[in-house]
Amino acid sequence: MDDHPEPSSLRVFVALAPPDDAKDELAGALEPARARYPRLRWNRIEDWHITLAFLGELPSTAVPPLRSALAGAAPSYPALDLNLRGGGHFDERLLWSGIDGDVEGLHRLATDVRELIRACGIGFRDRPLNPHLTLARSRRDDAVSVPQAAAGLAGFVGLRWRTERLHLVGSNIGRGPGPIRYRDIEAWRLGAAARTGDGASPAEP
Template sequence: MNEQPQPPTVRVFIALAPPDRAKEELDRELGRARAAHPRLRWNRIEDWHITLAFLGELPACTVPLLRAPLAALAADHEPFPLALRGSGTFDGRVLWSGLDGDLDAMRLLAEGVRSVVKSRGVAFADRPLRPHLTLARARRGDQSSVEGIAEGIADFTGSTWPAERLHLVGSNAGRGPEPIRYRDIEAWPLGHGKA
């Protein structure tokens, strides 16, 4: 029996990325926690992002269909201020930093992103937006360290920065034992369509 080869796929999401200075502020705040909890799976600082829509595994041929409408959407949205603030956990295992700033503008952009994706016929789990930046994950049975770190940085407030680019990101998640790595497939500046 001949098996048909599967088309290549890519794991995709659409996100905002804090600038280096904002990430470095939070990274300094996390320095002692990183040293004290090396068993946590810490996300690489260069991979920190705020997911607006997680699309999952897509056929690679789908990605080009998203480029032009996402570029147009980005051009129609002005940059808006955000700041990394506070922390918490999901299910006691995922450590995250929260956000402050113009969260209404971010929600409008996320709604636009999701509308674009649906208009291109891409099926994805349209989960409610929970604005956050994932920092680390605990292994089963190691949740107390995550909760303690979240309490320790609960009062963190970073500098305000402008969200200026919309990113279409690919990852290697689920492909072997190597750590998750993210890469920009493409990114578009916000507000460049306004006269």
């Protein structure tokens, strides 16, 4: 039995996730940077994701209608062929790996997802899509590690994969000390994958 009451609000986003073999390949390429820049705060590999729409803090009551809408729409969204490529940074503080492949399709998918979210009556800050995988963050007094780690990824080209699922994800940002943790609220098969798979994937307990 869960002794913890459901929170009155959740911080959520809609995302895609690379498969394990693609993440393992990038993790191997990052090993020299992990050793060279020990002060960076690295994201857990299981938390790597490509954000399509960040919704911020939502009332818990807004989540069930959104889940229902995404479940109904996901099979109509196309699966995409993508891969990880290179590295970069935001403001010398946040290290990321870029996304290659069907980037136009990725932008169309993000547009469709955002339109669906607005149709659910959910307001959010609609920032331009900059597809990436967030890998690490630097400390405030370190303006060197992230740009140097990004330069070390310049030649990285990951294997190609086909997206399979659309994920609705929740995080614990702002809920106490400790590292950020993410969990799938639910995930649904995309496009052709939905016709050969078993439909929705429930969240882990």
